[in-house]
Amino acid sequence: MNKLELFELPNFRGASTCLEGDQSDLSSVGFLQRAQSLKVCGDPWIVFTDVNYNAQFKAFVEGDYSSLSGWNKAICSARIVSGGLDEFQITLHENANYKGKSVTLTNQADSLKAYGFNNAARSQNKVIGAWALYSQENYHGMHKVTLTDDDIPNYQSANWGFTVRSLKPVTP
Known part of the structure; x- marks a missing residue:
């Protein structure tokens, strides 16, 4: 299963939300510019600093990210990269x-x-x-x-x- 879990505070604390598919506007799940840590399960995800997959972006592969260094409270939308980032x-x-x-x-x-x-x-x-x-x-x-x-x-x-x-x- 592919999912992206966003947490309101560093070290996977505070409120959280779990995405299992692309999300063009995190305000629809109450998490616009709130994430300060995240977990990726399965395929990689790309997160963006604006809604509708615009502005700055960063890819996260499977793993736990207890802090987002420079990306705290910046994530506004997210897309899953089906099949991964091994072939282009x-x-x-x-x-x-x-x-x-x-x-x-x-x-x-x-x-x-x-x-x-x-x-x-x-x-x-x-x-x-x-x-x-x-x-x-x-x-x-x-x-x-x-x-x-x-x-x-x-x-x-x-x-x-x-x-x-x-x-x-x-x-x-």
């Missing part, structure tokens, strides 16, 4: 709806120009693991995290507000 793959497409040039990556890319893209990718599929995708080269600008099986036919329609110019696997 993503297929990017130059145009929306999986059209145009495509490239399947298993490692980071500081620029998609090296793959013959006309500056950026606009859709993705065949995702394994977790990836951080950036609006600018060299992992700068706006970013989003995408996980296993997140097929996105059009970044603009998905309200990303940018096309992808660089990306790298998310590791703990």
Whole structure:
């Protein structure tokens, strides 16, 4: 069973809540920006400092984290990484709806120009693991995290507000 247990205080004390699936807004379970320790059972989880899986992020693998060093009272949303963080793959497409040039990556890319893209990718599929995708080269600008099986036919329609110019696997 996969779960993320969040605790209000360090050392697994105080009120707690247990997640067994993605949670886009921890206020719905009364735990927005409250966690100061956590436990992961099963597959890894990625937590975010804003709702809807936005802003800063951090991956946690199976284990007990008695303190969150720099992440105290910061977690606002969380996603489970089905299948883990041991294998990474993503297929990017130059145009929306999986059209145009495509490239399947298993490692980071500081620029998609090296793959013959006309500056950026606009859709993705065949995702394994977790990836951080950036609006600018060299992992700068706006970013989003995408996980296993997140097929996105059009970044603009998905309200990303940018096309992808660089990306790298998310590791703990």
